[in-house]
Amino acid sequence: MRVIGIDPGLTRCGIGIVDGTVGKPPRLVAVGVVRTPAALDVARRLVALEEGLVGWFDEYQPEAVAIERVFAQHNLNSVMDTAQAAGVAALTAARRGLPVAFHTPSEVKAAVTGSGSADKAQVTLMVTRILKLTEAPRPADAADALAIAVTHVWRGSGTNRYAAAVAAAKGKR
Amino acid sequence: MRVIGIDPGLTRCGIGIVDGTVGKPPRLVAVGVVRTPAALDVARRLVALEEGLVGWFDEYQPEAVAIERVFAQHNLNSVMDTAQAAGVAALTAARRGLPVAFHTPSEVKAAVTGSGSADKAQVTLMVTRILKLTEAPRPADAADALAIAVTHVWRGSGTNRYAAAVAAAKGKR
Numbered sequence: 001m002r003v004i005g006i007d008p009g010l011t012r013c014g015i016g017i018v019d020g021t022v023g024k025p026p027r028l029v030a031v032g033v034v035r036t037p038a039a040l041d042v043a044r045r046l047v048a049l050e051e052g053l054v055g056w057f058d059e060y061q062p063e064a065v066a067i068e069r070v071f072a073q074h075n076l077n078s079v080m081d082t083a084q085a086a087g088v089a090a091l092t093a094a095r096r097g098l099p100v101a102f103h104t105p106s107e108v109k110a111a112v113t114g115s116g117s118a119d120k121a122q123v124t125l126m127v128t129r130i131l132k133l134t135e136a137p138r139p140a141d142a143a144d145a146l147a148i149a150v151t152h153v154w155r156g157s158g159t160n161r162y163a164a165a166v167a168a169a170k171g172k173r
Numbered sequence: 174m175r176v177i178g179i180d181p182g183l184t185r186c187g188i189g190i191v192d193g194t195v196g197k198p199p200r201l202v203a204v205g206v207v208r209t210p211a212a213l214d215v216a217r218r219l220v221a222l223e224e225g226l227v228g229w230f231d232e233y234q235p236e237a238v239a240i241e242r243v244f245a246q247h248n249l250n251s252v253m254d255t256a257q258a259a260g261v262a263a264l265t266a267a268r269r270g271l272p273v274a275f276h277t278p279s280e281v282k283a284a285v286t287g288s289g290s291a292d293k294a295q296v297t298l299m300v301t302r303i304l305k306l307t308e309a310p311r312p313a314d315a316a317d318a319l320a321i322a323v324t325h326v327w328r329g330s331g332t333n334r335y336a337a338a339v340a341a342a343k344g345k346r
Contacts, residue, residue: 042275043267046260050268070253080243080256087219087257088264094216095223102215
């Protein structure tokens with residue numbers, strides 16, 4: 001399964017794409033960021049973000065989309081911009097018929113580092129190791145996006161295993 | 174100038190369209206809501222919202238778009254959904270090349286009622302009077318959307334008058 005992880009934002013929207021299946025280590029496909037010009041107003045930046053995301057979706061054809069869930073505990077203005085960016089990411093994915101999941105920052109940190117309160121450096125370090133990269137992905141938003149995609153592969157395969165067990169049990173009745 | 178006011182939301186996204194020019198009372202063009210099914214996940218609801226909005230834009234061809242700015246002081250989950258809906262509204266507008274403005278709830282209340290802390294009933298009452306309607310627009314989200322559009326006409330014409338005065342003063346030098 002090819003998963004695109006998205007760390008939403010207007011200044012830098014992190015993109016991390018991995019291939020992953022149950023019982024195999026996830027593999028890096030691509031990583032980067034979509035930037036939108038700060039000189040534009042928010043609405044135009046959302047259009048630029050959409051165009052950037054469509055480019056990534058077209059090129060890499062992900063089968064599932066995982067977006068970091070935005071919380072309101074930080075700077076209020078930037079959180080609203082980030083939530084709007086997350087909305088555009090979800091829209092872009094759902095319009096293509098792709099399944100969209102949201103994972104919280106603490107779910108992502110816990111999945112890749114074992115601790116829901118890990119810092120950015122620890123997340124980057126663990127992503128680098130998990131994907132067997134020779135150097136850390138830059139910038140941090142790109143590493144976060146990879147962590148989101150890895151989390152989704154791991155959580156998704158858990159769900160699939162459960163669904164498979166349920167289906168198997170039903171088949172036996 | 175034809176303005177579409179949008180009160181963003183997933184359950185009910187208020188839509189209010191008015192025609193307004195400097196020195197004339199604004200006139201109601203259309204009012205309603207876009208609803209998206211609660212049974213769908215957020216990403217699919219955003220797609221349904223986009224489709225609904227495109228329908229309103231296509232039918233009424235607004236020249237300017239005014240969206241209520243979302244604040245994070247209320248229920249955090251619903252605020253994030255609302256911010257994502259606002260992002261999709263801004264995207265839909267900007268993709269058509271339309272100017273997009275955000276007005277805060279208190280700016281809207283102050284513009285139509287004279288008080289930034291007016292309640293929903295007062296906003297609805299004043300919108301009904303300003304637009305000379307025979308009955309109050311329903312539901313409240315639709316009345317709010319009209320209030321946003323009226324606010325934009327009034328603020329917009331204020332800006333235009335100022336810009337015109339500056340231009341005239343420059344012309345005299």
